[in-house]
Amino acid sequence: NRESGSRHVLKPMDSEQLREYGHRMVDFIADYYKTIESFPVLSQVQPGYLHNLLPDSAPDHPETVEQVLDDVKTKILPGVTHWQSPNFFAYYPSNSSVAGFLGEMLSAGVGIVGFSWVTSPAATELEMIVLDWLAKLLNLPEQFLSKGNGGGVIQGSASEAILVVMIAARDKVLRSAGKNALGKLVVYSSDQTHSALQKACQIAGIHPENCRVLKADSSTNYALRPELLQEAVSRDLEAGLIPFFLCGNVGTTSSAAVDPLAVLGKIAKSNEIWFHVDAAYAGSACICPEYRQYIDGVETADSFNMNAHKWFLTNFDCSLLWVKDQHALTEALSTNPEFLKNKASQANLVVDYKDWQIPLGRRFRSLKLWMVLRLYGAKTLKNYIRNHIKLAKVFEQLVSQDPNFEVITPRIFSLVCFRIVPIDNDEKKCNSRNLELLEAVNSSGKLFISHTALSGKIVLRCAIGAPLTEEKHVKETWKVIQEKVSYLLRK
Ligand code: PLP
Numbered sequence: 001n002r003e004s005g006s007r008h009v010l011k012p013m014d015s016e017q018l019r020e021y022g023h024r025m026v027d028f029i030a031d032y033y034k035t036i037e038s039f040p041v042l043s044q045v046q047p048g049y050l051h052n053l054l055p056d057s058a059p060d061h062p063e064t065v066e067q068v069l070d071d072v073k074t075k076i077l078p079g080v081t082h083w084q085s086p087n088f089f090a091y092y093p094s095n096s097s098v099a100g101f102l103g104e105m106l107s108a109g110v111g112i113v114g115f116s117w118v119t120s121p122a123a124t125e126l127e128m129i130v131l132d133w134l135a136k137l138l139n140l141p142e143q144f145l146s147k148g149n150g151g152g153v154i155q156g157s158a159s160e161a162i163l164v165v166m167i168a169a170r171d172k173v174l175r176s177a178g179k180n181a182l183g184k185l186v187v188y189s190s191d192q193t194h195s196a197l198q199k200a201c202q203i204a205g206i207h208p209e210n211c212r213v214l215k216a217d218s219s220t221n222y223a224l225r226p227e228l229l230q231e232a233v234s235r236d237l238e239a240g241l242i243p244f245f246l247c248g249n250v251g252t253t254s255s256a257a258v259d260p261l262a263v264l265g266k267i268a269k270s271n272e273i274w275f276h277v278d279a280a281y282a283g284s285a286c287i288c289p290e291y292r293q294y295i296d297g298v299e300t301a302d303s304f305n306m307n308a309h310k311w312f313l314t315n316f317d318c319s320l321l322w323v324k325d326q327h328a329l330t331e332a333l334s335t336n337p338e339f340l341k342n343k344a345s346q347a348n349l350v351v352d353y354k355d356w357q358i359p360l361g362r363r364f365r366s367l368k369l370w371m372v373l374r375l376y377g378a379k380t381l382k383n384y385i386r387n388h389i390k391l392a393k394v395f396e397q398l399v400s401q402d403p404n405f406e407v408i409t410p411r412i413f414s415l416v417c418f419r420i421v422p423i424d425n426d427e428k429k430c431n432s433r434n435l436e437l438l439e440a441v442n443s444s445g446k447l448f449i450s451h452t453a454l455s456g457k458i459v460l461r462c463a464i465g466a467p468l469t470e471e472k473h474v475k476e477t478w479k480v481i482q483e484k485v486s487y488l489l490r491k
Pocket of ligand 1: 156160194281
């Protein structure tokens with residue numbers, strides 16, 4: 001009948017429908033978390049699988065929430081890789097949490113777009129406050145706080161953070177060197193730096209031949225050697241080029257290597273190079289006093305980023321960037337069209353975050369970080385990090401006790417890099433055996449680890465950091481790896 005049929009039709013915004021279906025959606029998601037271990041961690045579908053399951057065009061008539069949720073269960077979830085599974089150890093974690101989730105809901109609920117202060121004063125001001133809170137937890141130098149020339153901003157990703165500071169640095173140099181000097185600008189980093197830096201160079205117009213990718217190896221545990229930087233800078237200066245940007249790392253993507261920030265920063269400073277520190281993953285650990293040493297030297301940096309959406313219980317996306325000189329950012333990224341003019345901005349009384357980022361529009365992302373900080377508190381967050389590092393130690397020990405395996409590079413945080421040892425020094429065979437093991441464990445659906453290459457060696461990465469991971473998951477993961485390796489070595 002028409003009446004009961006229309007009951008299920010959603011209006012664009014109806015408070016009572018939101019209440020009813022919102023509750024149902026929360027139930028659905030809570031059930032998902034309750035049963036998350038029953039799914040294969042890495043989705044096992046084949047490319048194009050969804051085309052065969054969904055219609056070619058959007059429906060003309062409304063469907064019901066039940067119909068859609070049924071499709072989510074039967075068609076979408078099989079194609080989901082379960083990043084929140086306690087057995088997810090690939091890449092780096094991407095934390096979701098109850099507080100983060102509630103913050104996301106609230107942000108979607110109020111539905112504001114806070115590009116300028118006036119478009120939602122609370123969004124700008126809360127972002128400034130929580131970034132100051134976190135800067136203090138990290139014990140960042142005062143110049144990164146919002147009360148002076150510095151301040152923090154939430155970007156969508158570390159890639160955007162790196163790009164905007166590179167553009168700020170580029171324009172600062174070009175203002176004195178002249179626009180035609182673009183072809184002379186040189187960027188420095190170790191070869192362990194995330195590809196986000198290369199992408200930033202591509203977008204910022206830095207010539208590929210002016211990107212100095214300096215080799216890091218096992219002799220420094222894959223940290224950048226300052227003398228290599230110094231040599232490269234001197235060579236470039238002699239050639240009439242302009243060194244302008246250095247990206248240092250605290251926790252590289254491959255092996256969580258930490259560059260010697262203080263020494264690098266000194267070289268950068270004496271050559272007027274913008275020094276950015278990428279601590280996308282490991283920055284979170286530095287709220288613990290015993291790990292703060294890994295960002296010692298950050299006082300020499302011009303900018304610093306960490307992803308709260310990695311290992312800080314804040315749902316994706318929430319990438320935090322601090323700069324010492326906000327004017328460098330706004331001079332490069334400001335626009336001032338008539339349709340956005342307003343008294344507060346004109347009077348220079350406020351921060352307009354549209355001038356600190358690439359897009360105009362921006363979400364109320366500080367709500368979720370604020371909720372994470374308030375609902376868990378620094379003490380819980382520190383213990384959360386410590387627990388994962390403890391679990392990583394457990395895994396590291398299991399690996400080192402097994403003669404078939406070796407730990408590659410000393411573990412600092414919650415990432416363990418390991419591999420099957422070579423037999424008869426045959427590195428090539430060893431690489432393919434490790435890739436085979438990776439394939440075997442991941443296709444079991446019981447866990448998901450990823451790999452990298454360090455000095456030509458294929459290395460397996462077990463990055464611990466999902467909120468639901470406990471010691472039993474780590475031990476069970478090791479058991480699966482051992483089972484698979486004994487099968488492989490018998491072959
Ligand atoms: N930097 C490091 C050290 C990373 O590990 C990653 C991603 O894992 C990134 C940058 C890129 O992060 P995003 O996806 O936020 O751009």
